[in-house]
Amino acid sequence: MGISIQHLLGLDGISREDITLMLDTADSFYEVLQREIKVVPTLRGKTVVNLFYEDSTRTRISFELAEKRLSASPLNFSVSNSSVNKGETLRDTIKNIEAMKIDMVVVRHSCAGVPYFLTQCTDAVIVNAGDGLHEHPTQALLDMMTIRQKLGRLEGLKVAIIGDIFHSRVARSNAWGMSTMGMKVVLCGPPTLLPQHYESLGVPMTDDLNEAIDGADVVMMLRLQRERQASGAFPTIREYRNRYCFDLEKLFSLPENVLVMHPGPINRGIELASDVADGNNSVILQQVTNGVAVRMAVLYLLGGGENG
Numbered sequence: 001m002g003i004s005i006q007h008l009l010g011l012d013g014i015s016r017e018d019i020t021l022m023l024d025t026a027d028s029f030y031e032v033l034q035r036e037i038k039v040v041p042t043l044r045g046k047t048v049v050n051l052f053y054e055d056s057t058r059t060r061i062s063f064e065l066a067e068k069r070l071s072a073s074p075l076n077f078s079v080s081n082s083s084v085n086k087g088e089t090l091r092d093t094i095k096n097i098e099a100m101k102i103d104m105v106v107v108r109h110s111c112a113g114v115p116y117f118l119t120q121c122t123d124a125v126i127v128n129a130g131d132g133l134h135e136h137p138t139q140a141l142l143d144m145m146t147i148r149q150k151l152g153r154l155e156g157l158k159v160a161i162i163g164d165i166f167h168s169r170v171a172r173s174n175a176w177g178m179s180t181m182g183m184k185v186v187l188c189g190p191p192t193l194l195p196q197h198y199e200s201l202g203v204p205m206t207d208d209l210n211e212a213i214d215g216a217d218v219v220m221m222l223r224l225q226r227e228r229q230a231s232g233a234f235p236t237i238r239e240y241r242n243r244y245c246f247d248l249e250k251l252f253s254l255p256e257n258v259l260v261m262h263p264g265p266i267n268r269g270i271e272l273a274s275d276v277a278d279g280n281n282s283v284i285l286q287q288v289t290n291g292v293a294v295r296m297a298v299l300y301l302l303g304g305g306e307n308g
């Protein structure tokens with residue numbers, strides 16, 4: 001059975017079967033990536049446009065690498081040297097790119113809903129690489145892949161997601177995806193950065209870090225998005241660090257095999273202490289490694305790839 005969706009816009013509403021298929025396929029590509037020859041011919045002849053309207057290191061490079069590993073032809077679009085700077089609209093931009101015969105678009109944008117909007121403007125397959133405060137589905141998939149790889153399962157595990165929940169599309173995608181997969185998700189941060197709608201959707205929240213991490217199998221720290229803190233959601237960075245920085249003392253209060261995760265980039269010493277980020281419980285770089293396999297899986301399943 002193939003995947004039941006045409007585009008990947010988010011994990012909200014995606015079935016357990018489709019998430020499992022993406023994770024299982026990513027595991028297969030992970031094996032391919034351990035070989036000396038890491039390239040497969042599955043998307044040969046397909047053109048994928050990477051349309052990044054926001055900065056990115058991990059997501060952008062891993063999508064491009066995934067496309068190359070699948071033998072697709074990647075095209076990179078950068079706002080900074082495009083006709084967006086001359087006032088061209090998003091609709092006109094995508095229509096003009098589509099006129100050059102492309103197959104798939106990977107898009108990152110500061111506005112929530114842009115990936116959905118693009119599905120209304122083009123016949124190309126759309127993959128969301130992060131849209132505003134909405135979702136970052138491939139990040140959540142690589143997070144789940146990493147947990148399953150390290151702990152052998154997802155069902156029943158407790159994940160504490162801690163930090164700037166309000167601005168985090170990573171928290172949103174993980175809350176939906178992990179709940180669908182039977183994980184127990186708890187969200188934690190300053191009350192002003194905890195959107196109330198999560199609780200009505202059955203995802204518990206607390207502003208007490210010790211309560212959040214109690215019994216956790218996984219601690220996922222989020223970046224404090226300092227560029228989006230104009231509203232004064234907490235008094236000072238120092239106060240935030242005192243209450244929400246995950247440090248060695250907190251790590252040592254947890255079982256020996258707890259996983260420490262972060263989507264990156266890390267504000268070292270603010271949400272996560274350096275000795276924890278670089279320590280034995282950290283799987284942060286494994287998350288990055290798995291990002292290539294997950295993105296290969298998503299592109300392969302949505303791009304109609306064939307085994308070769």
Ligand code: CP
Nearest residue numbers: 056057058059263264
């Ligand atoms: N995790 C993540 O989205 O990182 P980048 O912003 O560097 O892509």
